[in-house]
Amino acid sequence: MSFLRTIARWLLGVGLVFAGVGHLTFARDSFVAQVPHWLPLPTDFVVLASGVVEIALGLSLILLARYRVWIGWIVAAFFVAVFPGNIAQFVSGTDAFGLDTDLARGIRLLFQPVLVIWALWSTGAWKAWRDHRRRA
Template identity: 65%
Template sequence: MSTESRGSVPRTVGRVILGLFLIFAGVSHLSFARDEFASQVPDWVPLSKDAVVLASGVVEVSLGGALLLLRQRRVTVGWVVAAFFVAVFPGNISQYLTHSNAFGLDSDQARGIRLLFQPLLVLWALWSTGAWRAWRTRSRTRTRTHG
């Protein structure tokens, strides 16, 4: 078994777990946790908080499904999921700055620790889909052919 083959199993498991996590989060946006997610939408967003929560829920379910089903496009999906995690980061920052309690994050310390996990989600998306590896390989190839 090649190193390439062995490395793909953990990535596949990571991608599936991330996909299931996103689907669960999206469903919770659309149903039982709408109010808690609404508390994270920054006041400066020019849309209704509920519309943002519903839209982000649909996006999360879609991205989770894409992680599970679009194996031929997993690198592209990885970049899109990573970008989504970057795009929602202002909501996490807003929750910290406004001291909003949601999801059991009822202290600045807890909200601050959560901020540290968002970059890990970005890295998880890039690693589990092979997006980071594909980018590095492409960068090395360009350097060799143009350098």
């Protein structure tokens, strides 16, 4: 199980680094389209900052195994924090990343909790929390 979790953690890390690089380069326009209009920050700042955060989180998942439980909680919180952008994309009907139908955007909404679970499971954060509760 440990090997499988490690592979899952690395895959999530690589995915985050890839997405982060996309924020800064080739997919920037698609990420700009997802920033909710009600957010009181400059859109370009949000896209660039979230890209840098994704790269940092991805590298942390890969390189800082010693802190993987804490990183797992932080990555899960990040996925929760960006969820309003996905909701805004669904509500406004914004086309980005090939999500050009309500069905496609709705399916994406369903995938966000999977990312949260993936972060918690692959880092052992969920298991550490359960173990802590049992001891308490």
